[in-house]
Amino acid sequence: MEWICEAISQYGYAALYLLLALGIVGLPVPDEILMTLVGYLPSIFVLQYIPSLMVCFAGTMTGMTVSYCLFLGWAHSPGA
Secondary structure, X not given: OHHHHHHXXXXXXXXXXXXXHHHHXXXXXXXXXXXXXXXXXXXXXXXXXXXXXHHHHHHHXXXXXXXXXXXXXXXXXXXX
16 A cells, blocks of 8 residues: 555656556556545645546546456457
8 A cells, every 4th residue: 555655646647547547457456445545635735636536537447448358359269
């Protein structure tokens, strides 16, 4: 959890986007805790609220789309 806080405070919205997208695809990142952290960081003026919500939505949708495409590729492969 410590490295997640450090990554977001150092890289900001880019780290938030990547952590959410990769967490949904399969990286062991606790997405629920990350979303709680995103709700907390605007209250202490580390991030802004509206851009945080937009980046969270985009990262989550990217992760879901990549997961779906990976599954489609696996499901339609000849060995499946």
